[in-house]
Amino acid sequence: MGTPAPSAPTEPPVRAWWNSRFVVPGLMLLSTIPFWFVHTPPLIDYLAHIGRYQVQLHLADSPALQQNWDFHWQLVGNLGVELLIAPLAPMLGLERAAWLIALALPLLMISAIGRISRALHGELTPFAIAAAWFAMSYPFQLGFVNYWLGCALAFHVFASWVETTGKTGSVMRAALFAAAACLVWLAHAYGWVVLVVLVGAFELCRSWNRAPAAWPSMVIVILRRIWPVMIPAVLMIVWRQGNGAASTGHFFDIGTKILGLVWTLRDQNIWLDTLSLLLAIGLLYFGMRSRDTRVNPPLLVGAASFLILILLMPGEMFGAVYADVRLWPIFFIVGLTAIAPTDAMQRGSAIIAGVALAVFAIRIVAMAVGFAAYDSGYAQHLQALKDVPHGASIAVLTRPPSCERWRAPRVAHLGSLAIVRRDAFVNSQWDASGGQQLLTPLHARGTAFNADPSQYIEIAPGDCDGDLSATLAQRIAQIPRDRFDYVWLLDVDASHLTVMPGLRRLYQDDRSALYAFNKG
Incomplete structure (x- = not known):
């Protein structure tokens, strides 16, 4: 009997490019790009969380925080x-x-x-x-x-x-x-x-x-x-x-x-x-x-x-x-x-993978541009805090979510950064009742301006783009002046607003303004 002919060597299966071990790390790296251009992550509720973390970390050594907040x-x-x-x-x-x-x-x-x-x-x-x-x-x-x-x-x-x-x-x-x-x-x-x-x-x-x-x-x-x-x-x-x-x-x-x-x-x-x-x-x-x-x-x-x-x-x-x-x-x-x-759709798989990667990349680019714009706006609005003293109390007012366009302004909780930078009190934190939160706002307890959602101005959806002077004046008049030192307007064009009695304008840009209550 003759020696059987050696079988042809089998080639290892070719790994599809989308199954490469570099694809997931590549997607992960791409996902970080929007954060390269920002100091403050423009994630809406996270801004409030950052304020809460300030209280969590520094309540014991800050008398200003102790008079404004409780954390358990x-x-x-x-x-x-x-x-x-x-x-x-x-x-x-x-x-x-x-x-x-x-x-x-x-x-x-x-x-x-x-x-x-x-x-x-x-x-x-x-x-x-x-x-x-x-x-x-x-x-x-x-x-x-x-x-x-x-x-x-x-x-x-x-x-x-x-x-x-x-x-x-x-x-x-x-x-x-x-x-x-x-x-x-x-x-x-x-x-x-x-x-x-x-x-x-x-x-x-x-x-x-x-x-x-x-x-x-x-x-x-x-x-x-x-x-x-x-x-x-x-x-x-x-x-x-x-x-x-x-x-x-x-x-x-x-x-x-x-x-x-x-x-x-x-x-x-x-x-x-x-x-x-x-x-x-x-x-x-x-x-x-x-x-x-x-x-x-x-x-x-x-x-x-x-x-x-x-x-x-x-x-x-x-x-x-x-x-x-x-x-x-x-x-x-x-x-x-x-x-x-399945193996029957190799070409279709390549198309789907290519489209999926392209959409992911396009979305990341759009997100990066948007995040950079948010951060620039945040940096501008936060200039209002430069002359605010340590431990101040600030009533934040902004448009309600019903007035938001698809690309939201994301400033509903920006005021909470005043807690981080000034150990301040703001009215946009959540109360601890219900067991979801560890933080309890104290400074304005017993009023309608102690916690979220008191920062939202009551505006009918059809009036969101109209003149807010009367609405703002009415809302500001409701703020208890014995509890608050400042009013901070966010996502509001204050350039056309008249200076209201009892308020001094300290800061203004295209979408925010800070006022101090005249006391004494």
């Missing part, structure tokens, strides 16, 4: 950045530490998307690149930093859960995941809910593949598997027992849920943001219907679960607003990451 640590599912800022601020300074944390949140989210895609598909898919658009979506732009940190951590913990499933060391694994789930809950309770939904969907699909007909036993098996991530339920019960008064409402507000969907990618440009959202919806539809794609069952179940939660949850829950619609980006991230192309 308590176990709540909303402590993410509060815990991070404590070690970072003494090293970097408060405002620089806040800037660094804001920059890091999209990095965490994008890296988590990449990990989940590789854990469940074995590759980074073009659809996962499109999911990265949502790493800086509207909840992030609103400044829901604890929520976004909690969700990013939940995605990372879920990726680790998938990666370690079936491996030895079950006791140690359970202990580590119990601890990780508690950390996610501490960052934000809704992040923990995201983790439970994803882990539950994953284990449901694992059990269904083995014994789809044995429902009672399957439920028991699932609970035995996921119990480590359920441990924070105890923390949730303890938290809510102590804060039963937290408001919950706005059930089945379909109009707001639809508006939340439209606003999912809201940022700088209505056309870019709306077209990006429509493209994401188109990719979801194509991925679910095409024969050239495959859908990961656990992520599909997870996305469907988030959609159901959005429809069933109230708009306000445990004192947190937008409780339902803040899940829209999570739905899109999970839904898009669930989809992977």
